[in-house]
Amino acid sequence: MPQIITSDDVYDLEFTRLDKRNRDEQLRSRVGTLIEWATDREKYELGDRVTRAYLLLVAAEHLFDIGDHDEAWNLAEAASGQADAELFEAHPLMIEMKLESGERDAAIELADEIRTARLGDWVLTERIAEAFEHHDELALAERWFTIGATQAQQGDADDLHRARLLSGRLRVREDADKPEDVLDAETRVLRDALGWGELE
Numbered sequence: 001m002p003q004i005i006t007s008d009d010v011y012d013l014e015f016t017r018l019d020k021r022n023r024d025e026q027l028r029s030r031v032g033t034l035i036e037w038a039t040d041r042e043k044y045e046l047g048d049r050v051t052r053a054y055l056l057l058v059a060a061e062h063l064f065d066i067g068d069h070d071e072a073w074n075l076a077e078a079a080s081g082q083a084d085a086e087l088f089e090a091h092p093l094m095i096e097m098k099l100e101s102g103e104r105d106a107a108i109e110l111a112d113e114i115r116t117a118r119l120g121d122w123v124l125t126e127r128i129a130e131a132f133e134h135h136d137e138l139a140l141a142e143r144w145f146t147i148g149a150t151q152a153q154q155g156d157a158d159d160l161h162r163a164r165l166l167s168g169r170l171r172v173r174e175d176a177d178k179p180e181d182v183l184d185a186e187t188r189v190l191r192d193a194l195g196w197g198e199l200e
Contacts, residue, residue: 002045005037010050014058024066034059035075038082053085060093064100073097088114092127099135107131108140115147122151122165129168138176145169146183163190171199 013033018026037044038055046052060075076097080090091110098107111128114121129144149165151157166187173184191197 002041002043004045004047005050006047007049009037010055010058027062027066031059031062034062051082051084053079053082053089056082057090057093060090064093064097069097069101087119088117088121088124092124092131095128096131096134099131099137104137111140111144120151120155122148122155122157122161125151126165126168129165133168133172138172141172142169142176145172149183159190160194163187163194163196167191167196167199174199 013030016030034055037046038052038059046055056075056079060072060079063069063072063075073094076090076094079085080094091114095107095110098104098110111132114124114128125144125148129141129148132138132144133141145165145168149162149169152162152165166183170184170187173181191199
């Protein structure tokens with residue numbers, strides 16, 4: 001009888017403390033476990049809220065973190081091809097990988113696939129904005145934070161989540177030394193109302 005892998009199993013694996021002395025080796029071991037859970041259908045059955053796509057993406061993130069970019073890309077592609085994958089679920093990580101390897105145009109092309117699909121998924125949009133911000137693509141990050149804030153306002157997001165997206169927009173605009181605009185002023189008012197104060 002297959003072992004059922006629950007979200008608690010994934011949590012316990014992911015939050016097991018790593019020893020700095022052999023961190024990469026431990027992460028590779030973790031990757032092996034995640035891949036086995038995702039692919040060995042005879043030994044493992046996935047419980048609620050655990051998908052094969054998610055497990056492979058987490059494994060890809062670990063490999064990317066330790067510098068094994070080619071295998072990380074292969075796993076991300078494998079994740080996106082799973083029957084239980086959400087639409088564009090792997091794209092934020094793949095965009096991050098393309099930016100890291102200096103393939104800016106390819107990263108923008110992947111992002112545009114999501115933009116033209118008009119999903120209204122502000123969580124996905126935020127991850128894309130953060131990827132561009134992480135690689136100092138401030139204009140692109142501002143664009144995606146703005147898209148995300150609009151999606152959050154039109155969707156079911158509360159003020160907390162919209163404020164987070166607007167704060168990201170404000171942060172990259174400040175980093176780019178842009179003058180304050182109306183939306184920046186609105187962001188400050190919203191942050192004050194939430195008790196967040198000034199950006200650090």
